[in-house]
Amino acid sequence: MNLVPEIVAIDTEMRDWRHRLHANPETAFEEEATSRFVAERLRAFGLDVHAGIAKTGVVGVLRNGASNASIGLRADLDALHIHEQSGVPHTSRNAGRMHACGHDGHTTMLLAAAKALAARRNFTGTLHFIFQPAEENEGGGRVMVEEGLFDRFPMRAVYGLHNWPRLPAGTFAMRAGPLMGAYDVFEIVATGKGAHAAMAYQGKDPMLFAAHAISALQTIVSRNLHPQDAGVVSVTQVHAGDTWNVIPEQVVLRGTVRTFDTGVQDLIEQRMRALVDGIAAMFEMRATIRYERRYPATVNSPEETDRARRAADAVVGERNVDTNPMPEMTSEDFAFMLQKKPGCYVWLGAGRGADTPNLHNPHYDFNDGVLAIGASYWVKLAEQELPVTP
Numbered sequence: 001m002n003l004v005p006e007i008v009a010i011d012t013e014m015r016d017w018r019h020r021l022h023a024n025p026e027t028a029f030e031e032e033a034t035s036r037f038v039a040e041r042l043r044a045f046g047l048d049v050h051a052g053i054a055k056t057g058v059v060g061v062l063r064n065g066a067s068n069a070s071i072g073l074r075a076d077l078d079a080l081h082i083h084e085q086s087g088v089p090h091t092s093r094n095a096g097r098m099h100a101c102g103h104d105g106h107t108t109m110l111l112a113a114a115k116a117l118a119a120r121r122n123f124t125g126t127l128h129f130i131f132q133p134a135e136e137n138e139g140g141g142r143v144m145v146e147e148g149l150f151d152r153f154p155m156r157a158v159y160g161l162h163n164w165p166r167l168p169a170g171t172f173a174m175r176a177g178p179l180m181g182a183y184d185v186f187e188i189v190a191t192g193k194g195a196h197a198a199m200a201y202q203g204k205d206p207m208l209f210a211a212h213a214i215s216a217l218q219t220i221v222s223r224n225l226h227p228q229d230a231g232v233v234s235v236t237q238v239h240a241g242d243t244w245n246v247i248p249e250q251v252v253l254r255g256t257v258r259t260f261d262t263g264v265q266d267l268i269e270q271r272m273r274a275l276v277d278g279i280a281a282m283f284e285m286r287a288t289i290r291y292e293r294r295y296p297a298t299v300n301s302p303e304e305t306d307r308a309r310r311a312a313d314a315v316v317g318e319r320n321v322d323t324n325p326m327p328e329m330t331s332e333d334f335a336f337m338l339q340k341k342p343g344c345y346v347w348l349g350a351g352r353g354a355d356t357p358n359l360h361n362p363h364y365d366f367n368d369g370v371l372a373i374g375a376s377y378w379v380k381l382a383e384q385e386l387p388v389t390p
């Protein structure tokens with residue numbers, strides 16, 4: 001392990017920041033106190049601070065030397081709507097809200113990197129420290145891009161990081177191409193004709209539609225996709241009926257689709273519409289489908305992935321960096337930034353053995369043991385990308 005000394009020196013301070021953030025979680029676009037916490041510290045480190053981007057987003061700018069070179073490093077501020085059950089001393093004080101995805105740790109590591117880089121001044125160019133709101137569900141990263149993030153703060157490339165409890169602490173994983181999936185949601189409403197359940201012949205039973213549709217939707221991946229292409233279709237909600245002896249008028253199905261490739265995404269949506277229309281026709285009823293594309297796939301550019309790998313190698317050593325991990329169909333709104341700029345999103349191993357609670361679990365707590373590893377990665381990456389030329 002080759003940690004940055006200026007990071008190691010503030011390990012206790014990092015833990016303190018992380019615990020304060022953890023105890024005071026705020027959710028999408030309401031990260032007011034968190035945003036102030038970040039802005040105050042960045043100012044104290046001597047950065048130019050721009051707050052109020054995408055409501056609660058903050059960008060800290062650190063310049064050194066004469067070079068025009070520039071990159072962005074990004075963390076996320078928001079917590080989730082979960083009742084914490086971790087039992088740690090710094091448990092959430094905001095009932096029903098919890099830092100269960102480790103964004104408290106991400107924010108802390110990027111703040112620590114800003115402090116160390118401002119002290120070391122061992123780079124030339126401009127560093128942009130991007131603290132985005134609303135990563136979970138609401139696409140704060142997209143809003144920042146729409147509000148001109150890359151016009152106001154020109155940068156060549158952008159880098160992101162997520163702690164990954166399924167990987168052991170002291171490791172990194174990244175890959176060129178898709179690392180995480182696109183996130184789509186759908187809602188199907190089938191309207192038949194309600195009837196007495198004993199006189200079913202007088203109705204049009206939407207329950208039959210639901211039964212056939214749930215099965216048929218599973219044939220898209222198994223019968224329409226090339227076996228080497230990846231996709232997930234999950235029906236996660238079925239709503240219909242209130243009692244024993246009534247055939248309901250309507251059924252609502254909801255769910256999610258995950259893909260890595262827009263061609264596959266198009267194919268799934270198109271097949272879904274055709275199946276829904278066909279099944280509705282089969283049972284003589286109407287069905288509508290609302291299909292919404294939320295987050296695109298998180299796709300790393302090859303050159304920046306190699307740059308990220310070198311920085312990770314410099315911290316934890318080559319044999320602790322996996323450059324070909326199996327991608328996951330979870331998703332990430334950093335994808336919107338990667339659509340505009342080359343860059344790389346990496347997983348920072350954070351596991352503490354087989355029983356480590358995973359992300360979004362009420363027993364989860366960010367592993368403080370990896371704060372210095374993640375923050376050192378940011379420092380090494382920044383100094384590697386904006387080198388001081390003799």
Ligand SMILES: [Zn+2]
Pocket residue numbers: 100101136359360
């Ligand atoms: Zn999450």
Ligand SMILES: [Zn+2]
Pocket residue numbers: 101102103135162
């Ligand atoms: Zn997260």
